[in-house]
Amino acid sequence: MNEHDFDKLLQQVMKAPSAPEGLQNKLLAIADEEVVTANAARNTAAANDSFWRRALPVAACMALLLGLAWRYQPPQETPLTQEILRHVYAEERFLGSTDHISLAEVNSRMGTVIKARLDSSPATNAMDVRFSKDCWIAKQAAMHLIISGDTGPVSVMMIPSRMVDKETRFSDDRFTGTITPMGNGALVVLGNRQEPVGKYSSMVQNNLHWEY
């Protein structure tokens, strides 16, 4: 094979992977999501700058919103449960991870990402962590662990600034989970429908410390 043919074949092989359908739209959506967030922040700042000029329409909007809120109060955790399930399905491939990650490694990453750590205790030392990653959940950085449960992999997600007002159970055809308020954040534990997720939630609650 001459040099020219070799180069041509090398180009064909190395450039063969083609981006999945829909990836371009996902990448463009990054800008949309961030712009929405930035707009919300800018609008808040603008309202503060000229309070009196905007007071009347703001008051009218507030009255309308309060009226609507009085008539309809959506359950606070519903969107979060959807986000959790969507995230778990999106990262389903990691449920089969066979790594064994030490508590020290987990704490090192947790400290950086969410300013929290797990105490060293018989329960946490016995915990078999298969996966540990910082994730984007509920529009903020969160910690996602996958540990070995009684019947399969158990996802543990710690979201530092997502406040929930009460413990919530949720499930779908495949998974069952629990969301528990912890400090200013939320602890999510999710596993197979047969999994005693409450046991793992208690274990994490008893050993987790936010470092605010």
Next chain:
Amino acid sequence: MTSQESAENSVMDNKVTRRKRYESLVSDYYHDIFRYACWLTRHTALAEDLTQETFLRAWRAFDSLQSHDSAKAWLFTILRRENARLYEKQRPELDDIDDHEATLPEASHLEPDQQMEAMMLHKAILALEPEYRDPLALQVIGGFSGDEIGAMLDLNNNTVMTRLFRARNKLRSVLDGNRDGDNPGNSLGNKE
């Protein structure tokens, strides 16, 4: 038009311009970024995640990009940094891309002989040590010069050129060995 309205319009114009520049960046480079991510992670799903992380970081740091001309090297550098942060230390156990036909050239574009050679070359590239595969991918996919690759990998130009030369020789020897029938033990060497 009041000065406040003028300022708001200016902000809006800047945002529209920024958004258009970002769209252009995505359109021009996302294929190459994904391809490079595939060879770096050796897994298509991880590569997709990595591509999204790369563009998320790029969007957030977009104001630091001096010009569109330097955008490609900038994106590849972000990708390498994100790969190191997310996956190099604890890459999950996953099937590598040599199990995925989607990452091979489309058979319709190749002659039968070339299809076999493409498969062999694909396996041989995956079998290369990262120190050889990485600069090769940057050269072939990114089109970067030795100096540019050296800057990304923190190597001098001579080292980069030596690694590129050796990488190509290793790959050629796999293909030539099969062509001459010198490598009967290769499971992919049963050319018809």
